Amino acid sequence: MPNFTREQLQKITTDIFEAGGVPSNEAAIIAELLVASNLAGHDSHGVIRIPQYMGLIASGLIQPGAPLETEHESLSYALYNGNWGFGHVIAQKAMSFAIEKSQLNGISAISIYNCNHIGRIGSYPMMAAEAGMVGITMVNAGGTALYVAPFGGRDGRLATNPIAIATPTRSGQPILLDITSSVVAQGKIRVAVNRGESVPLGWLINSAGEPTSNPQDLMASPPGALLSLGGIAGHKGYALGLMIDILGGALSGAGCSGSGNTRLQNGVLMIVLDIAKFRPLDDFYNHVDGLVAHVKAAPTAPGFDEILIPGEIEARQTEHRLREGIPIDDETWRQIQETAGEVGIPELEF
Numbered sequence: 001m002p003n004f005t006r007e008q009l010q011k012i013t014t015d016i017f018e019a020g021g022v023p024s025n026e027a028a029i030i031a032e033l034l035v036a037s038n039l040a041g042h043d044s045h046g047v048i049r050i051p052q053y054m055g056l057i058a059s060g061l062i063q064p065g066a067p068l069e070t071e072h073e074s075l076s077y078a079l080y081n082g083n084w085g086f087g088h089v090i091a092q093k094a095m096s097f098a099i100e101k102s103q104l105n106g107i108s109a110i111s112i113y114n115c116n117h118i119g120r121i122g123s124y125p126m127m128a129a130e131a132g133m134v135g136i137t138m139v140n141a142g143g144t145a146l147y148v149a150p151f152g153g154r155d156g157r158l159a160t161n162p163i164a165i166a167t168p169t170r171s172g173q174p175i176l177l178d179i180t181s182s183v184v185a186q187g188k189i190r191v192a193v194n195r196g197e198s199v200p201l202g203w204l205i206n207s208a209g210e211p212t213s214n215p216q217d218l219m220a221s222p223p224g225a226l227l228s229l230g231g232i233a234g235h236k237g238y239a240l241g242l243m244i245d246i247l248g249g250a251l252s253g254a255g256c257s258g259s260g261n262t263r264l265q266n267g268v269l270m271i272v273l274d275i276a277k278f279r280p281l282d283d284f285y286n287h288v289d290g291l292v293a294h295v296k297a298a299p300t301a302p303g304f305d306e307i308l309i310p311g312e313i314e315a316r317q318t319e320h321r322l323r324e325g326i327p328i329d330d331e332t333w334r335q336i337q338e339t340a341g342e343v344g345i346p347e348l349e350f
Ligand code: NAD
Pocket: 042, 044, 045, 117, 118, 119, 120, 121, 122, 139, 140, 141, 160, 161, 162, 164, 176, 177, 178, 179, 180, 181, 183, 184, 185, 186, 187, 188, 266, 307, 308, 309, 310, 311, 312, 313, 314
């Protein structure tokens, strides 16, 4: 399995996208965000996506350089038309605007349609947290990617509809919740297929509605489905996913699951709260620090060494991979090289 530094992987990614006609400034944003996802340990939203995104560019479904258009807005909200540009670029821009609006008004909300896949959605609320604010992002898939069975159902009717919330802390390391409303992201099934691995029981059902550990069952004909978050309380993950479908897909107009849409996009909602407008940041940090110390002090259950805070695993993994390198599985590396060859880079330099 080849191992790369952040810089090497960013160069490879930038070179491929630039060769595929993506403007340099956009290629740099995409490379930074994909590699950040690998660094955080979320390989499902990292460079494994290069062949998929390049395929979407080739077929005209991603339009590099497309302008982000304001459909209408006030000082505190906006509806943007992404014009089918690169999701990562649109989402990063939109979050910057949400932060600016929140600085003026204490709260902002931005809804986006015609926006390609924005990748790891936690990247965007982290921008707000790094600016001392609370950031929230949720997306649906614009009515496509129906992999998740509704609670009690047997086939996929919803997308994995994730939500991410980030909050700053005094230490400077934000707390980050970044979860799908399904048990796992569909991308993790893709990673398991590429690695030839099975998946834990409880992630998937086959087309007969029976639990399965074979990741291929999700794409079989007829297909199986991912389960909603929550195990025996899967009704809660299902309910969360349904609400995210509405807030991501209906508010933006991107479309909800069941709309019949076939063009993959993220219907996006971003909300930012400027904490300092509500109370002194220092006071907020006192509350958060107290809460973190309180939960971390819990006696551990059998099989656990410590209590973790959301975002902690990713922060540690990032530190580890910055030091030790980012491993890319052989099949993913083969696909990346093949994609590079298709845009005239026979030998990747890094
Ligand atoms: P996951 O199941 O690994 O959950 C990750 C979250 O759980 C993180 O916030 C992490 O810090 C927290 N966590 C993990 N272990 C913990 C522990 N022991 N204690 C406390 N917190 C813990 O991730 P997922 O739900 O499979 O999602 C993976 C990624 O897929 C996310 O980054 C998501 O944004 C992305 N995604 C994107 C789209 C899209 O359309 N753009 C769709 C689906 C998923």
